[in-house]
Amino acid sequence: MSNQAERHATAETGRRLRENSRPDLDFTPVRNGMDYLISAVTNLKNDGAAPPSDRDLKYAVLHLQAATEVLLKARLVHVHWSLVFKDPGNASRKAYENGKFESCNITATMDRLTKIAQVAIDDKDRAAIKDLADTRNALTHFGHTANAFAVEAKASQVLGFLLTFIHRHLVPVLAEESKDIEQTMATLRAQYRDITAFVTQRMKDLASSLDPLAESTVECPDCFQWALPIREDTPATCHFCLAQWEIPQDVAQEYGLLIRGEDDFRGLRDCPCCGEPYCVGVVNTVQSKETDVALCFGCGDVFYERRVRDLHNEGMTG
Ligand SMILES: [Zn+2]
Ligand SMILES: [Zn+2]
Incomplete structure (x- = not known):
């Protein structure tokens, strides 16, 4: 497993799946991913004139990366639980339910979504997601002003992708009672507009x-x-x-x-x-x-x- 959050998400999935074998996508990992997403957006949100601090951006990256991983994998689990194993050929139901297995990395997750689940991810989104994962791994060296601009622009790219992904590929396969996720999405979309406004404004300032x-x-x-x-x-x-x-x-x-x-x-x-x-x-x-x-x-x-x-x-x- 690549991080604790994901381990938690998978363990939760396992517990729920034992008592519920409907084909609908289990909501627990999705809710978990949405929690990360809300936290990331809160950290990125540009209230007033002050840009997010280095600390805000650090948690925005950590939580956006966790949200991406959990939500993309939740869609793979909807196809088959073994697809989140690094090597699906060696997958076992017991390991899955215990959350004790090595899961696939973000690149493999995107490959499988495209090839097996027919979820299209364009090159620019793919590059931004991959890059966000690398940024998370390099966060100990973080704190540079130049990076802060790049991180914020790239994070807003990934965020834009996720909002579309959730709407198009997750919500339609969620169980009926979980559709209240749409309410959260409406709030997130409004906040996303504030975040992209920073990028737009800076580009405007640079026009001359x-x-x-x-x-x-x-x-x-x-x-x-x-x-x-x-x-x-x-x-x-x-x-x-x-x-x-x-x-x-x-x-x-x-x-x-x-x-x-x-x-x-x-x-x-x-x-x-x-x-x-x-x-x-x-x-x-x-x-x-x-x-x-x-x-x-x-x-x-x-x-x-x-x-x-x-x-x-x-x-x-x-
Ligand atoms: Zn640049
Ligand atoms: Zn030349």
């Missing part, structure tokens, strides 16, 4: 500095905001979360992995402009959100249409 750089501004792999302009002769710096990359190759690769969701990123090409191998063939910028362009993460030059095709072809043959 970011607007002139729209042609080469991409989504930041750290905070997922469209706030990372790529320019020649300056380390790439996100205006929203202040993350900085000294080496163009690093930011290009993180972009490929986290924004394009390519697990094995090999997309770097020689730039037709500066000749350095920092060009990514499939990029979206603020100015070109719908149409792919090629962008050099070294010199910031953007290449449209024919050049993108050439870069693709080079990639396929060489």
Whole structure:
């Protein structure tokens, strides 16, 4: 088991399942997950002008991560209880009921939801959930202002995903008497609007500095905001979360992995402009959100249409 909360949730599930074998999803782990979610939202909520403190953000991350894990696994249990085992082939009912087993990690949980339960999770949500899990594990090093912005933006991404997930995939399979969860959801949605308002306001404040750089501004792999302009002769710096990359190759690769969701990123090409191998063939910028362009993460030059095709072809043959 990866944490105490989950162990508790699973033990509760086991107890309830012994006395109730209806196919409806048992409510106990869901209620447990909702408790974590309410706590996370309370910690993230931006009352008045003061942003959440480092301590607020720490508990927001811990509890949001716990909520994500418990709620996603609750949906897997609805398909079959053995699916939350790290190795379902070795699952036993007794171990499940006692809560004494090694459960699957968050990546495996998402894979199984997609492949077995037909729950679609898009690349951006997947990356944010994975990243939140990593952040929780790295919390002992937490406390940096730059991180606080990124954490808040990413947490609101995961929160947005969870609210949709609960509505679409959990509530429909809950037992009838548990539908009062919708009431909690209404409150959470209202609070979610306050949280995203912080992100929106900060992006608005940054507009005057970011607007002139729209042609080469991409989504930041750290905070997922469209706030990372790529320019020649300056380390790439996100205006929203202040993350900085000294080496163009690093930011290009993180972009490929986290924004394009390519697990094995090999997309770097020689730039037709500066000749350095920092060009990514499939990029979206603020100015070109719908149409792919090629962008050099070294010199910031953007290449449209024919050049993108050439870069693709080079990639396929060489
Ligand atoms: Zn950023
Ligand atoms: Zn270049």
